[in-house]
Ligand SMILES: Nc1ncnc2c1ncn2[C@@H]1O[C@H](COP(=O)(O)OP(=O)(O)O)[C@@H](O)[C@H]1O
């Protein structure tokens with residue numbers, strides 16, 4: 175049995191739905207289908223999830239939301255019209271959407287989560303109706319009825335272990351199951367969503383819970399490429415990669431597969447196949463356990479970059495001899511409720527790297543003041559435009575010249591390296607650069623390892 179997840183780009187229009195219907199029809203093993211909300215139809219379009227966030231904010235600000243609701247309904251109406259569905263489905267969708275504005279929520283975070291989740295909820299109802307109308311028996315399954323339980327925060331959910339037990343007891347009928355991605359229910363029955371891109375996580379959880387043989391993740395590219403195709407022109411495709419390579423690359427910027435989604439797949443040892451809805455016969459990329467992989471010809475599998483970081487640089491002589499300095503620092507982070515991403519250190523220096531999207535300007539200001547007062551560093555600098563390049567490959571641990579080649583390619587092209595770290599993970603090398611250099615750095619590293627004749631710049 176296969177769990178199949180379709181991303182927002184695969185479910186954005188009636189035409190895209192039509193391709194999805196054929197893919198499901200082609201393989202009776204595609205038993206469980208996970209939906210995202212309708213995504214972008216063209217460059218500059220707005221995803222339904224973003225329209226729902228706008229709707230939630232208008233409700234919270236007590237402003238007129240009629241136009242936004244109409245825009246959302248239009249997205250589903252367009253698909254319903256394409257398949258000439260009876261009005262009952264779009265009426266159900268409309269009613270669910272309008273009811274949101276008058277529903278009482280315990281606080282604003284719960285409200286936001288419930289609004290966001292409706293993008294996938296309504297798309298799953300719609301896809302089930304479309305499949306039935308096309309002669310493929312299908313049933314919408316509400317995560318509540320499957321025992322899909324989550325904890326954590328309303329907009330940053332974590333799956334609860336009980337979910338796996340509940341899913342293992344689910345009794346399948348002969349019809350396909352259509353399951354909305356991106357959210358689950360807390361133990362008190364509230365809707366909690368995963369972080370953005372979280373429908374990938376739902377698919378992985380269902381794959382583990384239902385003990386699927388394969389988790390197919392359908393998107394809009396033929397494969398996962400060695401580098402982001404918006405950064406490198408015509409990058410090579412990755413045919414096979416390990417779970418941990420995927421985890422590191424998605425964390426560092428390969429947005430094609432959400433970085434937390436690999437974890438349930440690893441726990442259930444379910445292989446993941448990333449495929450293209452627009453070209454389903456292409457083999458895509460297979461993500462499997464690590465023991466099968468090591469290519470002596472090229473130690474590198476992928477090169478990712480992410481510009482979402484900031485760094486705090488601290489200098490103090492004899493830092494290496496000072497007992498408790500790092501402890502004090504960690505206590506300050508704890509007091510502010512913030513986590514850090516990386517903390518490379520030298521004898522007198524320490525750089526702490528943060529995910530900037532999780533920090534407000536006020537938090538940064540207060541945090542820096544606190545550190546100055548409590549730890550009295552000789553020099554301290556907040557670097558806001560920090561990027562991380564992650565070069566990843568199972569082969570890195572088996573070679574000696576990879577780091578040297580990377581450094582050569584960057585220095586020869588005048589790219590300043592602010593930090594380089596190998597060792598913490600045996601399969602990756604992490605490089606810190608200024609944001610403006612990040613894309614150029616990826617292109618030069620790509621050129622070094624993949625002998626690309628295209629002009630680099
Ligand atoms: N290394 C990579 N390989 C393939 N796609 C990538 C990579 N890095 C970033 N992407 C981007 O990820 C996009 C697919 O992810 P996403 O937009 O979330 O799709 P979906 O709508 O299917 O969830 C691709 O269109 C591509 O631009």
Ligand SMILES: N[C@@H](CC(=O)OP(=O)(O)O)C(=O)O
Pocket residue numbers: 180181182183210211213221223224293355356369370371372373374
């Ligand atoms: N719709 C949600 C969840 C998701 O996974 O979407 P997509 O499959 O389009 O990345 C979001 O936009 O975050």
